[in-house]
Amino acid sequence: MTAEMNRRQFLATMAWSSLMACASARSGAKEHPSTPLVARFFFTTQGKTAMMNADGSGLRYFEFDEPDQVTWQPSCFFSDGHRVLFLSMEARRDGPGRPFGEYYHKTPTHIWIHDLDSNSLTEIATQDRMAPFYTPQVLIKDERILMQVVRNKVAQTFSMNLDGSDAREFTRAGEGMPYGMKLSPDGKRVAYHLASPQGYQIWTCNIDGGDRTLVAGHPDHLYFGPEWSPDGQWLAFQDCQFHQDPGHDWSDLVLCRPDGSEQRLLTRNQSLWFGATYGYPGNRSGGSNVPVWTRDGKILCSHRLPGSKVAWEFQTNRPDVDHFNRDYKPELARGGTEIRRIDPRDGSVTKITHSDPPTWDFRQSESSDGRRIVFCRANTGQSPAVWVTDSEGHNPRMLTKGLNDRGADHPRWVPLSTVQGS
Numbered sequence: 001m002t003a004e005m006n007r008r009q010f011l012a013t014m015a016w017s018s019l020m021a022c023a024s025a026r027s028g029a030k031e032h033p034s035t036p037l038v039a040r041f042f043f044t045t046q047g048k049t050a051m052m053n054a055d056g057s058g059l060r061y062f063e064f065d066e067p068d069q070v071t072w073q074p075s076c077f078f079s080d081g082h083r084v085l086f087l088s089m090e091a092r093r094d095g096p097g098r099p100f101g102e103y104y105h106k107t108p109t110h111i112w113i114h115d116l117d118s119n120s121l122t123e124i125a126t127q128d129r130m131a132p133f134y135t136p137q138v139l140i141k142d143e144r145i146l147m148q149v150v151r152n153k154v155a156q157t158f159s160m161n162l163d164g165s166d167a168r169e170f171t172r173a174g175e176g177m178p179y180g181m182k183l184s185p186d187g188k189r190v191a192y193h194l195a196s197p198q199g200y201q202i203w204t205c206n207i208d209g210g211d212r213t214l215v216a217g218h219p220d221h222l223y224f225g226p227e228w229s230p231d232g233q234w235l236a237f238q239d240c241q242f243h244q245d246p247g248h249d250w251s252d253l254v255l256c257r258p259d260g261s262e263q264r265l266l267t268r269n270q271s272l273w274f275g276a277t278y279g280y281p282g283n284r285s286g287g288s289n290v291p292v293w294t295r296d297g298k299i300l301c302s303h304r305l306p307g308s309k310v311a312w313e314f315q316t317n318r319p320d321v322d323h324f325n326r327d328y329k330p331e332l333a334r335g336g337t338e339i340r341r342i343d344p345r346d347g348s349v350t351k352i353t354h355s356d357p358p359t360w361d362f363r364q365s366e367s368s369d370g371r372r373i374v375f376c377r378a379n380t381g382q383s384p385a386v387w388v389t390d391s392e393g394h395n396p397r398m399l400t401k402g403l404n405d406r407g408a409d410h411p412r413w414v415p416l417s418t419v420q421g422s
Contacts, residue, residue, distance in 0.1 A: 039367050040414040041374050042074050043386050045402030049074055049086075051116070051414065054372055054388055056399045062114075064088070064121055069110065074412075075136045076145070078113075081415035085136050085145075086112045086121075100321070105150040108132040113162075116414070127164035137181040138190065140207050146170055146181055146190070157181070159208065170209035180225050183207075184232045189258065191215070191226035191235055202226050202237050204258050215260040222248065224274070225290040229297060233257070234344070236291055236299055239265070240274055247314025247326070248275035253291055253301060255344050266299070266342055273302040273337045276362050277312040278378040281328050283406055284312065285383075289362050291342075294391075295370045299342045300352070302362040308335025310360075311380050330381045339364045339375050339393075352393040353377075360384075363409065366391065368416040376409060383407025 039054035049072055050061045064072060069088040076085045088110045094103040111125040111134060125134055130149050137146040137157060147167075148157050155177050160167040171178045176196030183190055191204045201217035204226075215235060216223045222240040229236070235258055238251035250270035256263035277286035291301040311333035312326035319325075336358030341350040352373060353361045362384075363376040371391055377398070378384035386408045389396040402408030 037369075037416045039369065039372060039416065041386075041411050042414060043400070043402070043408045043411045044073070045400075045408045046404070046406055047071055048403060050400075050403075050408075052386075052399060054367065054374075056397075059400070061403075062086075064112075064114075066110075066121070075111075076139045077415050078139065078142050079415075080142075082116045084114055084116065084414075085124075085139070086114050087136060088112065101153060105131075105133045105153060109134050111136055111145075111147075124162045125160070125164040127161075128167060129164060130158075130167065137179065137192075138183050140183065141187060148179065155179075157209075168208070178203075182226060182228055184228050184258075185230060186232055189232075191228060191258070193224050193226060193237070200224055202235070202260075204235075213259055215256065215258065216254065216263065222251075223254070224251070225288065227291065227293055228258075229293055230295060231297065236266075236293065236344075238272065238274055238291065241270055245270065246316050248288075249277075249310060249314070250274055250304060253299065253342065266344055266347065267301075267303075271304045273304055273360070273362055276302070276360070277310055277324070277326060278360060279383045279407060280330075280381050283383055284324075284328070285407070285409065286312070286324060287410070292365050294341065294366045297344070299344060300364045300366060300373065301340060301342060302337045302364060303340040303349075304337050305335040305358055308337065308358075309333055328381075333380045336360045336380070337362060339373065353389065353396060354393075361387075363411060365411070365413060367413050374411045374413065376411065384409055386411045 040051055042051050048061055052059045068090050070091050071089045073087050074084055075087050090108045093106040094100045113122045113124055131151045133150040135148040137148055139145055144159055146157050146159055148155055154173050156173045157170040157178050158167045159170045176194045178192050178194050181190055181192040189204050194201045194203055199219045200222040202215040202223045205212040222242040224238045226235045226237040236255050239254050240248050240251040251272045251274035252270055253266040255266050273289050276289050279285055289302050291299050293299055311330040313329045314326050337360050338354055339352040339361045341352055360378045361375055366373055372388055374388050376384040377387050384407055385398050385401045387396055387398050400408050
């Protein structure tokens, strides 16, 4: 592994940074006595972003009329619950005769604030631009943003004002690819993983990038996706045995203190679905699964049924040039995954979803009020649909199969806020 990004790392950080939830640590939206709170979630489908209410109503596809912007993806939420950052990208600069490594990072991206209530759209991060390619990582107190900037094929994170001014180094150039950044509940520390020359590592630091602590790092382990506990006293992240599993299909769940102490495994035998893959030739996709905390200090994860094998088999005999590198072999697929809730205090495990025959359940997260869990479900060889169930797994129901029934992915709850006109 080198400090210069390869294609697999670059596409991974793009998907992670723009689609995984990141929010300011400040308090949530203030309720207005005359307007109810409505549970809503985003999801992606066929290159578009949509929003839907938790009961399946209110479907809305985001269509922004801005010139030269080809794709749009949601990113960080502000603490008021109704403003959200969007990342847009112009036409890719790589292609025939233009190698990915030389040209993709030259694709201009743009960062916008969209107000879900007023529908306003305002471009930010335009001042003192350092490179064409910016990717938002996390908001700091609604006033600054940690931004990944790619210069000369090297990714580095900077802390800057929302308008792009006063950019300060947060990570160092050449030390690896930093992403998966999460702000602690008290807003004082940042946890992230670093794809470094020494392997994937977990780090924490102050919000200015100082006082850095290596939480977990070993050349034989791929550590990924740190998540803060609600009280900020613990970190949970994944441990993939990548030498035995070069496709990164599976992982175990690790728990430790933010300084790396008291580290222990909460699962064994690589029992979590990590690098999810699904669909069929002509309509397939994938992306990292991440265990997430619940409000009461438990952890939701996509748990592997014994002996399970995915339909998309990773190919070790050829270079990985597209962050997929798999052949479709549904005849070899078996088993599936279930959403389970792990209590780190006593190790107890509660099954939330179950299917007979088995399906592949993943992308789980709990709503802000703790009443619902949204997740994706895919049959072997099919595209996923978005489902919702109550917090104990009762009353599961499918809400959408996406645009033209070609799949829906990456559901993420919108922070509870008032809905105008309700």
